[in-house]
Amino acid sequence: MALSEDFLNELRLRCDIETIISQYVVLKKRGRSITGLCPFHSEKTPSFHVSSDKQLFYCFGCGTGGDVITFIMKIENLSYIEAVEFLAAKVGLEVPQNNVDDKVSKLKGRILEINRETAKFFYKALNAPQGAEALSYLKNRKLDDKTITRFGLGFAPNSWDSLVKHLKKKGFSEYEMVAAQVAIKSRKDNLIDFFRNRVMFPIIDLRGNVVAFGGRKLSEQDNGPKYLNSPETPVFQKNRVLYAMNFAKTSQYSDTLSKNGRDRYFILCEGYMDVIALHQAGFDNAVAPLGTALTENQVNIMSKYVPGVVIATDSDEAGQKAAKRSFELIDKAGLGTKILKLRDAKDPDEYIKKFGAERFGMLLNDSISAIENELEAIMKKYDTDTDSGKVQALKEASKALAGINNAIERDVYISRLSQKLSVSSQAIAQNVNNIIRQRQNSIKRQERANLSVNVSPKDTVNVQKRKLLSAAVCEEWILGSLFCHPDFYKILKNEQIDSSSFVTDWGKKMFSIIENVVTSSDTLDLMSLSGVLSPDEMSRMAEVITKDGSRINTSEQFSELIESLKKEKRKQSISGDSIKMLDDQSLKNLIEEISKDKK
Numbered sequence: 040m041a042l043s044e045d046f047l048n049e050l051r052l053r054c055d056i057e058t059i060i061s062q063y064v065v066l067k068k069r070g071r072s073i074t075g076l077c078p079f080h081s082e083k084t085p086s087f088h089v090s091s092d093k094q095l096f097y098c099f100g101c102g103t104g105g106d107v108i109t110f111i112m113k114i115e116n117l118s119y120i121e122a123v124e125f126l127a128a129k130v131g132l133e134v135p136q137n138n139v140d141d142k143v144s145k146l147k148g149r150i151l152e153i154n155r156e157t158a159k160f161f162y163k164a165l166n167a168p169q170g171a172e173a174l175s176y177l178k179n180r181k182l183d184d185k186t187i188t189r190f191g192l193g194f195a196p197n198s199w200d201s202l203v204k205h206l207k208k209k210g211f212s213e214y215e216m217v218a219a220q221v222a223i224k225s226r227k228d229n230l231i232d233f234f235r236n237r238v239m240f241p242i243i244d245l246r247g248n249v250v251a252f253g254g255r256k257l258s259e260q261d262n263g264p265k266y267l268n269s270p271e272t273p274v275f276q277k278n279r280v281l282y283a284m285n286f287a288k289t290s291q292y293s294d295t296l297s298k299n300g301r302d303r304y305f306i307l308c309e310g311y312m313d314v315i316a317l318h319q320a321g322f323d324n325a326v327a328p329l330g331t332a333l334t335e336n337q338v339n340i341m342s343k344y345v346p347g348v349v350i351a352t353d354s355d356e357a358g359q360k361a362a363k364r365s366f367e368l369i370d371k372a373g374l375g376t377k378i379l380k381l382r383d384a385k386d387p388d389e390y391i392k393k394f395g396a397e398r399f400g401m402l403l404n405d406s407i408s409a410i411e412n413e414l415e416a417i418m419k420k421y422d423t424d425t426d427s428g429k430v431q432a433l434k435e436a437s438k439a440l441a442g443i444n445n446a447i448e449r450d451v452y453i454s455r456l457s458q459k460l461s462v463s464s465q466a467i468a469q470n471v472n473n474i475i476r477q478r479q480n481s482i483k484r485q486e487r488a489n490l491s492v493n494v495s496p497k498d499t500v501n502v503q504k505r506k507l508l509s510a511a512v513c514e515e516w517i518l519g520s521l522f523c524h525p526d527f528y529k530i531l532k533n534e535q536i537d538s539s540s541f542v543t544d545w546g547k548k549m550f551s552i553i554e555n556v557v558t559s560s561d562t563l564d565l566m567s568l569s570g571v572l573s574p575d576e577m578s579r580m581a582e583v584i585t586k587d588g589s590r591i592n593t594s595e596q597f598s599e600l601i602e603s604l605k606k607e608k609r610k611q612s613i614s615g616d617s618i619k620m621l622d623d624q625s626l627k628n629l630i631e632e633i634s635k636d637k638k
């Protein structure tokens with residue numbers, strides 16, 4: 040999906056990488072270098088670099104990098120073309136339509152229009168006489184008018200096709216309505232409304248588009264599930280959206296837990312009503328997955344905005360199970376996480392109604408950590424008044440304690456447990472340490488096993504790098520220097536280097552892509568490649584340019600690199616079967632060259 044050179048030039052001119060990134064990251068200028076805290080991994084000292092000259096960013100901590108489009112793709116969770124559109128809209132440019140995948144992007148646009156129109160239709164219906172029952176349901180749940188408007192809540196009328204008729208009048212086709220999943224074909228092949236007689240919750244993405252709907256039935260006697268969500272559409276993937284994230288991403292909520300407002304966090308709830316109730320009570324950092332378990336994608340999205348998450352699921356068994364699952368997922372992603380302990384209420388919504396926002400705020404502040412939760416559950420499970428119960432509880436608790444990485448934290452819990460069970464803390468500590476040692480040994484064994492089959496970390500960008508390390512590194516130096524000094528291309532041509540002179544497939548591919556840009560346009564920067572390379576490849580190129588590109592400054596140094604590449608290539612040709620394919624003359628030449636290498 041190549042965009043025209045003219046358009047890219049215009050976008051390049053208007054979207055300075057430093058200006059765009061500084062809308063997300065606090066950047067500090069020191070001399071020529073611009074640095075900040077990386078938004079893609081959590082860190083305390085800045086290793087995130089932005090280069091205005093080269094119009095690229097690169098993080099020395101996590102290796103993420105690329106051009107301004109890659110940055111927007113990653114931080115806003117968008118596809119390439121969506122990121123281009125996002126940037127273009129920001130600076131008032133129009134993306135030339137003939138260059139993008141016309142049909143799909145047009146349909147997406149139409150679906151978003153349908154969704155917006157549908158949300159308006161539902162909102163109107165809620166406030167019309169037919170919506171009286173739905174409105175009183177929301178009022179009973181103590182939602183005020185301001186909240187109803189803010190969340191755009193609505194009502195899907197109790198009729199077969201009132202929405203379909205309305206959308207037809209507005210000029211939308213049946214095909215478009217079905218694609219948007221607001222209408223379906225009935226068994227008799229009539230087009231009918233997808234949501235009927237339900238309270239409606241529009242689902243809004245990070246850019247403020249209505250992408251889908253959730254509908255709650257009005258009475259238990261009605262048919263269908265309690266909550267019904269839109270199926271997936273070209274504009275809606277449910278595992279990539281969090282409810283109310285459009286508000287929470289800019290939440291200013293802070294308290295002592297978030298340490299002077301610096302370390303912001305989200306409150307992760309189970310459903311729409313909890314989120315809305317929390318927002319109304321002033322906790323506008325509440326979000327929820329869309330009626331399914333939390334996904335890795337959703338955790339990644341959260342991690343782009345906050346360093347921590349407080350899990351506030353229902354207090355019943357299912358809710359606690361979900362909390363544990365979410366905890367593991369969030370913890371794995373490196374975010375801080377705590378589980379909120381709701382006492383005497385089944386969910387956050389009920390808690391706030393019963394005890395008020397202030398008490399909920401206090402609860403947040405002393406939300407206990409997951410390990411405390413787990414220990415409490417273990418204590419409940421066994422009768423610790425009996426010896427056998429005590430032994431069982433101790434066994435299980437030791438396993439949980441062995442999972443704590445911080446030794447001080449571990450000690451705190453050990454001494455608490457020792458008091459609770461009247462067992463000496465030394466005995467517990469010994470038990471825990473044994474488990475830790477066993478686990479470490481098994482990890483070491485695993486590592487040794489991995490080493491023996493030569494499974495060091497994979498390089499997913501250049502899969503041959505591990506096997507052909509010196510060649511791959513040499514190639515990276517050449518590509519990086521070529522990027523910083525496009526005039527070096529002449530030297531490559533003089534030496535008759537083309538893509539087949541490269542050793543690894545990735546090197547070959549990258550060289551021919553770069554060569555194509557160098558020979559066909561005046562500008563060589565990362566943006567010229569972002570439509571062609573994957574985000575991972577963009578990161579690698581940003582790394583190569585940042586780390587290797589600046590090391591080579593003279594044409595003599597560059598020529599030396601070319602010699603090394605040739606040498607690597609010859610090394611390759613004499614290994615394996617290729618030597619058998621050479622005719623006598625080529626073999627002679629090769630032997631001569633190799634003996635030159637040795638001198």
Ligand SMILES: [Zn+2]
Pocket residue numbers: 077078079080087098099100101102103
């Ligand atoms: Zn980073």
